[in-house]
Amino acid sequence: MTTQEALFNYCLRLADNHLILGHRLSELSSKGPLLEEDIACTNISLDLIGQANALLQYASSVENKGRNEDDLAFLRHERHFYNSLLSEQPNHDFAFTMVKQFLIDAFNFYLFDELKKSKDLTISALATKGHKEITYHLRHSSTWIDRLGLGTDESNKRTQNAINELWRFTDDMFVMDEADKILISEAIAIDLNTIKPKWHNTVNAAFEKANLKIPEKVWMQYGSKQGKHTEHLGFLLAEMQHLHRAYPGVKW
Amino acid sequence: MENALSEKAFQDKIDAGISIEPKDWMPETYRKHLIRQISQHAHSEIIGMQPEGNWITRAPSLRRKMVLLAKVQDEAGHGLYLYSAAESMGISRDELLDQLHTGKAKYSSIFNYPTLTWADIGAVGWLVDGAAIMNQVMLQRTSYGPYARAMVRICKEESFHQRQGFEIMTVLAEGTPEQKEMAQDSLNRWWWPSLMMFGPPDEESPNSANALKWKIKREGNDELRQRFVNQTVPQAEILGLTIPDKDLKWNEAKKGYDFGTPDWAEFKNVISGNGPCNKERITNKIHSHKEGAWVREAAEAYAAKKNKTLIAA
Ligand SMILES: [Fe+2]
Ligand SMILES: [Fe+2]
Ligand SMILES: [Fe+2]
Numbered sequence: 315m316t317t318q319e320a321l322f323n324y325c326l327r328l329a330d331n332h333l334i335l336g337h338r339l340s341e342l343s344s345k346g347p348l349l350e351e352d353i354a355c356t357n358i359s360l361d362l363i364g365q366a367n368a369l370l371q372y373a374s375s376v377e378n379k380g381r382n383e384d385d386l387a388f389l390r391h392e393r394h395f396y397n398s399l400l401s402e403q404p405n406h407d408f409a410f411t412m413v414k415q416f417l418i419d420a421f422n423f424y425l426f427d428e429l430k431k432s433k434d435l436t437i438s439a440l441a442t443k444g445h446k447e448i449t450y451h452l453r454h455s456s457t458w459i460d461r462l463g464l465g466t467d468e469s470n471k472r473t474q475n476a477i478n479e480l481w482r483f484t485d486d487m488f489v490m491d492e493a494d495k496i497l498i499s500e501a502i503a504i505d506l507n508t509i510k511p512k513w514h515n516t517v518n519a520a521f522e523k524a525n526l527k528i529p530e531k532v533w534m535q536y537g538s539k540q541g542k543h544t545e546h547l548g549f550l551l552a553e554m555q556h557l558h559r560a561y562p563g564v565k566w
Numbered sequence: 567m568e569n570a571l572s573e574k575a576f577q578d579k580i581d582a583g584i585s586i587e588p589k590d591w592m593p594e595t596y597r598k599h600l601i602r603q604i605s606q607h608a609h610s611e612i613i614g615m616q617p618e619g620n621w622i623t624r625a626p627s628l629r630r631k632m633v634l635l636a637k638v639q640d641e642a643g644h645g646l647y648l649y650s651a652a653e654s655m656g657i658s659r660d661e662l663l664d665q666l667h668t669g670k671a672k673y674s675s676i677f678n679y680p681t682l683t684w685a686d687i688g689a690v691g692w693l694v695d696g697a698a699i700m701n702q703v704m705l706q707r708t709s710y711g712p713y714a715r716a717m718v719r720i721c722k723e724e725s726f727h728q729r730q731g732f733e734i735m736t737v738l739a740e741g742t743p744e745q746k747e748m749a750q751d752s753l754n755r756w757w758w759p760s761l762m763m764f765g766p767p768d769e770e771s772p773n774s775a776n777a778l779k780w781k782i783k784r785e786g787n788d789e790l791r792q793r794f795v796n797q798t799v800p801q802a803e804i805l806g807l808t809i810p811d812k813d814l815k816w817n818e819a820k821k822g823y824d825f826g827t828p829d830w831a832e833f834k835n836v837i838s839g840n841g842p843c844n845k846e847r848i849t850n851k852i853h854s855h856k857e858g859a860w861v862r863e864a865a866e867a868y869a870a871k872k873n874k875t876l877i878a879a
Contacts, residue, residue, distance in 0.1 A: 359635060469863070554624065556624065557625075565737055566626040
């Protein structure tokens with residue numbers, strides 16, 4: 315694997331994480347529990363898709379094969395998406411959505427903070443801009459973890475249930491492979507092992523404060539870095555890509 | 567006697583172009599009229615999120631997806647300003663939502679039509695936001711201050727929406743024959759409902775006279791409809807699309823277009839609940855409100871606990 319191939323792959327991972335998480339959140343537009351929350355979620359979804367768009371543009375220039383950001387978003391198949399398994403999980407209820415957002419926001423918060431220092435100037439610029447938005451996303455989802463954990467018995471139960479169900483997808487975010495190795499050696503990417511304890515502490519502290527807990531002895535699921543996903547991604551892509559694919563090559 | 571005096575003073579103020587503020591005296595009929603109109607407007611913004619949100623997950627490019635998300639977010643914001651304007655007249659958001667959910671309050675009947683293809687996102691922006699602007703530009707000078715100020719903010723965003731809708735139509739109209747057909751089909755379906763957005767002809771519009779006297783509205787339904795047609799026909803020509811009205815033709819004498827009569831029977835039918843999507847729009851709204859009940863309860867309980875600890879500390 316060349317550095318260029320590794321970088322292309324790395325950009326896709328970052329982009330896909332945001333694109334798929336943003337897409338899931340956009341499914342809730344006009345369905346929020348409160349009008350104010352509807353606006354917040356749509357706004358966060360817009361941030362995430364905006365960042366994905368910029369990352370895919372960069373991926374496209376790194377790859378340099380004439381595929382633009384839309385080709386990458388709408389014409390890749392399921393096995394060539396590299397978003398985390400967690401990001402593609404369905405919304406189910408508001409607790410699921412917020413737990414998922416929170417776990418990923420905390421991950422992105424530390425990841426993007428480190429990527430600001432990347433030797434790759436585009437990555438570092440995108441990380442600097444992205445980190446500001448992610449800081450707000452994390453504040454938003456942390457507040458909800460607190461509210462839902464400490465609100466009512468029902469909200470606590472639903473939130474704990476969401477944590478129990480989603481926890482098995484968390485380790486997948488931290489998997490590294492050859493692409494990481496190559497890019498870490500060039501100080502372009504970061505070693506995810508260095509942010510894992512920070513992520514864990516943040517999550518644990520937020521849960522403890524909200525009377526929630528990390529489940530014990532959970533069997534972890536992996537696969538996203540090899541494009542091996544849960545069955546949910548296929549349906550998401552079918553919906554997202556169908557119009558674009560139905561009219562090949564046209565302008566929109 | 568006292569009432570008659572106040573009412574005279576009130577009308578003098580209106581005639582002098584002084585805006586009415588929440589704490590000012592106002593006739594009960596004025597207050598009722600405005601609550602009805604503002605809440606109907608707010609509900610329209612909120613229900614309007616559904617037909618447009620319908621295409622967010624399927625938007626054909628990343629840029630279109632972002633623009634549509636931003637638009638739907640704007641509409642939610644418009645709903646929020648307008649609910650606040652209505653609340654300033656002494657009605658709560660819960661009451662307003664309740665009126666929407668029980669069918670007591672109406673919303674613009676245009677949103678009871680389905681968005682069947684991507685071109686509908688273009689047509690809605692171009693025609694529906696376009697028609698809304700005709701009304702709203704006038705409302706920036708409406709006599710009730712909070713409503714007028716909300717409209718100033720909203721109008722800027724609405725004209726942006728209209729331009730984006732027109733741009734979607736332009737790309738489709740200049741695209742492949744299939745795309746152009748999609749655009750024409752969409753214009754065919756949205757044209758007449760858009761003309762109906764201005765309301766029934768003035769002589770049949772029960773609330774028009776008061777609205778004009780109180781300067782809530784400054785122009786009649788027919789006048790606005792005529793202006794919309796005059797503005798939109800040349801735009802359709804630019805697009806190379808055909809307006810589905812065989813009676814449409816330029817009238818040199820009035821310097822405007824003559825056009826056919828919308829099907830007012832259809833209009834009444836949609837308003838009274840029988841449009842293609844009336845059921846879905848309200849059912850969806852009630853459903854997400856119910857699904858969100860435990861979240862709102864949690865947020866309230868949490869706020870109450872926080873308050874308690876603050877007081878204890
Ligand atoms: Fe609006
Ligand atoms: Fe509007
Ligand atoms: Fe709009």
